[in-house]
Amino acid sequence: GLISHMGGAILGYISIQNIQSKNNIVNRFGKLIEWFKNLFKPKPKLKVAYKKDVARDDYNYMDYKKAKQDKIDAILDKISKNGYDSLSKEEKEFLFKQSNEK
Incomplete structure (x- = not known):
């Protein structure tokens, strides 16, 4: 039982460190979802500018x-x-x- 408690404590510590870092898996997953949503977002139309003489x-x-x-x-x-x-x-x-x- 002691080894499993120590393993749980170490895994908990690593999880907390991962959540506190800027490059954690939750942030990466959120960025992936935003990227996927942006694929289907309508693009703004280009504005045509005419040159004067x-x-x-x-x-x-x-x-x-x-x-x-x-x-x-x-x-x-x-x-x-x-x-x-x-x-x-x-x-x-x-x-x-x-x-x-x-």
Whole structure:
């Protein structure tokens, strides 16, 4: 009877250690069940993205940048000729926004 009690104690100790470890048989069985359930889960549909005409957008962007730079240059020329106080409120706001943009 003593050997069977000792064997039971050792098996109980090993079982407790196995349950406390992260890689125990219960966790592995649970992961196997989750994997099996995921096989039958519907997959999300792929989203189709269409590309824009990049070249045309680049030209529009470059035109916009050039027009903005031309306006900045005109304001700076006005400042160099007549001083900062000669600017209108809109020109000052535009210049302030552009200086904080970069």
